[in-house]
């Protein structure tokens with residue numbers, strides 16, 4: 001009776017993982033997407049970013065050996081690196097469509113979709129019907145409404161930029177701005193970060209953000225905290241950025257990364273009675289919108305948990321199970337790790353260190369200055385630290401890290417927290433030695449109950 005069992009609006013991580021599960025269970029599935037297949041993460045986000053970031057992480061690590069064996073570090077050629085990024089990332093949408101999607105028999109309609117009624121989507125000049133619809137349309141960057149806003153670039157532009165500007169201003173000191181600024185300063189650019197309050201990366205532990213901000217300052221990044229941009233003017237080849245305080249700076253490139261808003265416009269949500277705001281689509285604990293046969297998945301949901309690729313993937317798998325009726329229980333998120341790819345990285349999972357410190361009645365906080373301990377001197381990462389959060393029954397409930405290896409550390413601790421692992425369970429296992437992961441595991445083992 002319908003063209004498809006399930007139709008996905010969007011083809012990012014919030015869509016295709018669940019779609020594969022549905023196809024394996026015999027459902028007929030299709031996607032509607034007017035942009036590149038694979039969504040933000042694949043084309044304009046995580047994958048492109050980490051590919052560009054990788055050599056910066058190597059060079060940054062090498063710099064710690066100055067005076068103890070490595071006196072000079074190589075320059076990074078941004079234009080050549082960008083060429084490589086395009087070579088790797090540009091084929092991915094076609095590879096996904098012909099590979100994973102094609103093999104599974106999941107067609108893509110290349111158009112933006114709009115709901116006409118609760119079972120029908122207008123996709124270009126086609127009307128497509130489905131028993132269930134999953135809205136997985138993601139988010140777009142916020143752009144401030146100031147004179148000269150047409151000169152402001154966003155993360156997509158940065159991740160596609162052929163030549164690196166000599167002077168660059170970042171509006172915002174959140175994850176994306178701080179990650180990009182970390183690369184920019186390594187390239188020798190004159191870097192200014194303009195932020196409306198006095199705290200960068202406000203969701204991460206203040207003590208670790210300070211380590212990163214101070215290192216970036218030492219390298220030459222100028223942080224203009226408690227400043228907001230009033231206007232941007234073009235003057236010859238440069239841009240004059242004027243702050244509300246009256247201060248001006250001259251730069252060659254202005255990038256705003258102050259937040260992202262849900263892609264809800266033009267979807268026909270009002271027409272079919274789906275509740276939403278600029279934060280996203282309202283869903284119940286089964287990820288159903290106010291219209292029960294229409295779900296929302298990923299960044300487009302109005303949600304408290306972090307809008308990340310792994311949470312989008314988790315939601316899409318949950319929706320598939322719910323449609324297949326193998327799970328009618330409400331969605332229950334495990335602890336979600338967060339990682340910011342600054343140099344060094346900061347990561348955290350579970351109960352935040354800042355929240356735990358404010359609540360000593362319920363939590364104990366243990367800090368381990370592991371960078372100064374013997375096992376890690378191989379990396380000369382003296383500032384590196386772990387902080388663990390325990391509840392009063394001495395269960396590990398949170399952790400934070402500042403280190404080049406924070407991503408690996410946080411994933412190990414996420415596993416230990418989720419599985420509620422104890423000292424004796426970890427003591428029954430043998431791990432490779434001498435590695436950073438061994439160091440983490442042996443330290444946390446000693447602290448567990």
Ligand SMILES: Cc1cc2nc3c(=O)[nH]c(=O)nc-3n(C[C@H](O)[C@H](O)[C@H](O)COP(=O)(O)OP(=O)(O)OC[C@H]3O[C@@H](n4cnc5c(N)ncnc54)[C@H](O)[C@@H]3O)c2cc1C
Pocket residue numbers: 009010011012013014015032033034035036037038039040041042044045046049111112113114136137138139155176263266267297298299300307308309310312
């Ligand atoms: C610069 C940057 C770096 C990031 N780095 C990380 C990271 O390191 N780690 C991490 O976990 N997350 C990271 N993220 C976040 C991550 O990219 C998102 O959480 C993830 O992509 C969300 O997946 P999604 O499927 O919900 O949305 P998206 O991937 O955004 O996919 C939405 C899709 O819907 C399509 N669409 C929109 N409107 C319509 C419509 N009307 N009809 C049909 N299709 C439509 C879009 O074209 C798009 O393809 C980063 C994001 C950015 C911008």
